[in-house]
Amino acid sequence: MAAERTTARRHDHHHCVQQALVSAEGLCADNGRRLTALRRRVLREVWRGHDAVKAYDILERLGDAERAAKPPTVYRALQFLQEQGLVHRLESLNAFVGCAEPHRSHQGQFLICRQCGAVHEIHVPQIATAVNRLAQQEGFKVERQMVEVLGTCQRCR
Amino acid sequence: MAAERTTARRHDHHHCVQQALVSAEGLCADNGRRLTALRRRVLREVWRGHDAVKAYDILERLGDAERAAKPPTVYRALQFLQEQGLVHRLESLNAFVGCAEPHRSHQGQFLICRQCGAVHEIHVPQIATAVNRLAQQEGFKVERQMVEVLGTCQRCR
DNA sequence: CGCCAATGGTTATATTGTAACATTTAGATT
DNA sequence: AATCTAAATGTTACAATATAACCATTGGCG
Numbered sequence: 001m002a003a004e005r006t007t008a009r010r011h012d013h014h015h016c017v018q019q020a021l022v023s024a025e026g027l028c029a030d031n032g033r034r035l036t037a038l039r040r041r042v043l044r045e046v047w048r049g050h051d052a053v054k055a056y057d058i059l060e061r062l063g064d065a066e067r068a069a070k071p072p073t074v075y076r077a078l079q080f081l082q083e084q085g086l087v088h089r090l091e092s093l094n095a096f097v098g099c100a101e102p103h104r105s106h107q108g109q110f111l112i113c114r115q116c117g118a119v120h121e122i123h124v125p126q127i128a129t130a131v132n133r134l135a136q137q138e139g140f141k142v143e144r145q146m147v148e149v150l151g152t153c154q155r156c157r
Numbered sequence: 158m159a160a161e162r163t164t165a166r167r168h169d170h171h172h173c174v175q176q177a178l179v180s181a182e183g184l185c186a187d188n189g190r191r192l193t194a195l196r197r198r199v200l201r202e203v204w205r206g207h208d209a210v211k212a213y214d215i216l217e218r219l220g221d222a223e224r225a226a227k228p229p230t231v232y233r234a235l236q237f238l239q240e241q242g243l244v245h246r247l248e249s250l251n252a253f254v255g256c257a258e259p260h261r262s263h264q265g266q267f268l269i270c271r272q273c274g275a276v277h278e279i280h281v282p283q284i285a286t287a288v289n290r291l292a293q294q295e296g297f298k299v300e301r302q303m304v305e306v307l308g309t310c311q312r313c314r
Numbered sequence: 315c316g317c318c319a320a321t322g323g324t325t326a327t328a329t330t331g332t333a334a335c336a337t338t339t340a341g342a343t344t
Numbered sequence: 345a346a347t348c349t350a351a352a353t354g355t356t357a358c359a360a361t362a363t364a365a366c367c368a369t370t371g372g373c374g
Contacts (some may be wrong), residue, residue, distance in 0.1 A: 320370085324366085325364105328361100332363075333359090336354075339352070341350095344346085
């Protein structure tokens with residue numbers, strides 16, 4: 001159930017999901033890309049809670065009893081969603097999480113709880129700034145920044 | 158050959174490797190851990206250059222013609238080396254890189270060139286500071302920070 | 315309608331990583 | 345030195361993650 005996966009404090013998770021879907025519709029429309037049924041379906045699964053979701057978990061939930069979904073189906077949808085900024089990939093977990101603010105440009109900074117799996121996207125501009133400054137010194141052209149902080153969230157302590 | 162893998166500008170890479178091995182010996186001695194032949198061998202392979210090395214690449218180079226090495230052999234050695242702080246795992250690449258300063262405590266911050274694969278470990282205390290401050294606000298206990306910056310290095314531009 | 319580019323299905327396989335148990339080895343102890 | 349033991353390594357088997365390549369379908373367009 002969604003209840004056991006939603007994290008942090010209690011909240012109306014249905015609202016989160018709706019928000020994400022509406023956001024996604026808008027964003028895809030703006031970009032002239034199609035948010036197909038499959039992609040919406042996958043996005044929904046990613047938004048099952050606020051923790052990271054594995055590709056193969058989505059896969060399982062996608063298939064009917066008779067015919068199971070195949071990996072490329074999910075990976076393609078996930079790639080699309082990533083390109084649109086609708087989901088982030090958490091490299092340290094090999095998993096995915098929905099982006100709550102796909103409009104805002106950001107780099108992907110996360111607090112990840114080892115205990116409960118909650119993923120909290122953060123926005124610390126100082127990090128990006130410091131990275132960019134150093135990169136500039138080094139003559140390095142930044143394309144993507146990933147910041148993943150593993151630890152224990154407030155609730156789990 | 159090592160030459161084609163060493164990155165950034167020309168340098169005496171043999172010196173890097175020696176440095177790393179000496180460092181490793183000292184560190185293990187201090188910690189009362191054994192730097193066995195196998196572990197040294199793996200560390201050497203990780204230090205083949207300054208780019209990230211994949212576990213299965215090490216694996217191939219480990220085995221004799223007759224009997225190939227098996228995955229757990231490499232993964233165990235890598236885990237040991239990570240625990241000692243002698244190598245870092247690059248989550249975004251599923252690969253490993255030697256740590257040039259295993260004594261200094263740090264969080265693992267890297268500039269990774271997509272072109273040539275060069276991995277440049279950086280030390281930007283402002284990042285750790287900013288992360289820690291935010292984590293504190295959130296009541297989040299930090300255990301590990303990962304910062305991986307993908308882009309293009311000076312040479313490749 | 316008929317075309318075509320985008321999307322999704324399917325098969326097969328590559329890559330990455332681990333569990334579980336057996337064997338060997340290095341160092342401590344007698 | 346012989347013996348013991350914990351650490352290290354070997355081995356088998358498999359789990360988990362991901363992609364290549366090719367085919368079928370579909371949705372929008374002239």
